[in-house]
Amino acid sequence: MIEYTLLCIVALAAAYFFDHLLETRVGRRRAFLYALAMALLTQLVVDNLTAWRGFWNFNMYMTLGVGIPVIPLENLLFGTALFYASVISWELSSRNPANVFK
């Protein structure tokens, strides 16, 4: 079963939902696309290098089976979800006047 794929879709949908619910709306900004492109480019290089070096093994039965070129497509979706969640959390913390950590 493509569990990894499904989890990625749920995570991305949740990030999109929270981006709108919390009114951070980072996904709509041009800077988001530039930063995401940079994040994905870095991930492509580093993850393919580490996968080639044998840091981890992916169970292709849990994915769609699409490799880019070595890592599964889902790994990029995982990275996108982590990026999206990090940026939302950062913007939310930054704008909150009651945040004691500011």
Added chain:
Amino acid sequence: MSMFWEYSLYMLAVVFGTVLVNLAFRLKPLRKIRLLISSILPVSLVFILWDVLAVYRGHWSFNMGHMLGIVVINQPLEEVVFFFAVPFYYITIWELSKKFSGGKK
């Protein structure tokens, strides 16, 4: 050839490189370190939980030959560090991107 320090070296490189970028462009994340930690922490906990679940369900596995051998639940220590180092990198490139796109919508 497996080198047990390899993954930790990658993590050190990510943190070191990200700190350098922050210093070079005088970015907010390093200047507001408590804010940075408070925003990274909830994201890290959720994604570590995902990773624990993924390893348990067999989505992926780690080759401990490239790692220090310290295990937290079913995660190598380096993987736990990953979920703090990488969001720091992501927030940094987000701030950098905002700076160079002139805050355009």
